[in-house]
Amino acid sequence: MENVITAIRVVPLGHYFFLCFLLFAIGMAGALLRRNILIVIMCLELMLNSVNLLLVALSAFLGDTGGQVFVFFIMLVAAAEVTVGLAILVQLKRNTDGVDINQLNRLKW
Amino acid sequence: MLYLFYLLAAVSILSAVTVVAARSPITSVIALIVCFLSIAGHYILLNAQFLAMVHVIVYTGAILILMLFVIMLLNMNQLVEQRKPLLVRIAAVATGGLFFLVLLAATHQGLSVAPAHFDAGIGLVHTIGTVLFRDYLVPFEVSSVLFLAAMAGAMVLAKKDGTEHVNLPPSSEPGQNA
Numbered sequence: 001m002e003n004v005i006t007a008i009r010v011v012p013l014g015h016y017f018f019l020c021f022l023l024f025a026i027g028m029a030g031a032l033l034r035r036n037i038l039i040v041i042m043c044l045e046l047m048l049n050s051v052n053l054l055l056v057a058l059s060a061f062l063g064d065t066g067g068q069v070f071v072f073f074i075m076l077v078a079a080a081e082v083t084v085g086l087a088i089l090v091q092l093k094r095n096t097d098g099v100d101i102n103q104l105n106r107l108k109w
Numbered sequence: 110m111l112y113l114f115y116l117l118a119a120v121s122i123l124s125a126v127t128v129v130a131a132r133s134p135i136t137s138v139i140a141l142i143v144c145f146l147s148i149a150g151h152y153i154l155l156n157a158q159f160l161a162m163v164h165v166i167v168y169t170g171a172i173l174i175l176m177l178f179v180i181m182l183l184n185m186n187q188l189v190e191q192r193k194p195l196l197v198r199i200a201a202v203a204t205g206g207l208f209f210l211v212l213l214a215a216t217h218q219g220l221s222v223a224p225a226h227f228d229a230g231i232g233l234v235h236t237i238g239t240v241l242f243r244d245y246l247v248p249f250e251v252s253s254v255l256f257l258a259a260m261a262g263a264m265v266l267a268k269k270d271g272t273e274h275v276n277l278p279p280s281s282e283p284g285q286n287a
Binding site: 018032038075088 | 125126138141144145157160164172176185190208213216241252256258264
């Protein structure tokens with residue numbers, strides 16, 4: 001327990017910023033890059049998780065429990081979002097026989 | 110301890126790149142599981158034990174297994190995904206990279222927070238439960254309504270009802286796609 005506590009003193013906060021921004025950028029590039037709707041949903045999850053990690057790091061560094069409660073709520077919202085997203089995926093597959101997001105571009109007009 | 114952080118960070122970044130770059134959706138889901146487990150390791154390193162457990166249970170145990178079920182039920186492993194045009198792909202990677210640079214440039218100074226009033230018991234169930242049910246009780250109750258709405262919405266969206274097939278061409282009957 002005691003040497004776990006010292007980890008926060010060893011790892012600088014800037015490292016966590018770097019890691020979370022990189023994860024967020026990877027998720028953002030993936031969401032723009034891929035055409036499979038399931039991969040796009042997974043990239044959204046990746047972005048949500050990078051923000052979660054940054055919130056937990058700041059909460060630990062600032063000594064504030066509120067950040068971790070926010071991460072808890074973000075997890076709840078992410079679970080609900082994935083449920084609805086997968087239902088839309090099943091319906092898309094059933095109606096168009098594919099999971100390509102370009103099938104959905106008629107929503108633009 | 111710093112090396113443990115670097116190891117976990119390398120695992121999470123490499124698996125995140127694998128999620129984006131893999132051809133097969135199964136590989137992407139497995140890589141995302143690895144990425145989320147390494148993020149749970151980061152939580153433990155940051156003394157957030159409760160969140161690490163919730164993260165493993167909710168994400169790895171529920172969400173990603175649900176995605177695996179969807180892939181297997183819909184036979185998505187056999188689908189060939191068409192790639193976007195080269196210009197769009199270059200633009201997507203450039204967007205991600207530039208966004209990363211902007212975020213780094215915005216925070217590279219003035220955000221060096223010293224862990225002054227450091228509290229080791231901040232991530233324990235007792236502390237989080239006290240704050241959750243004292244300060245955030247109303248959002249907690251509202252989130253149950255959100256879950257109810259999400260559950261009903263998912264059932265309504267995924268349900269096969271008889272009226273919708275009238276408007277569809279016969280080739281998109283669900284029985285023939287399976």
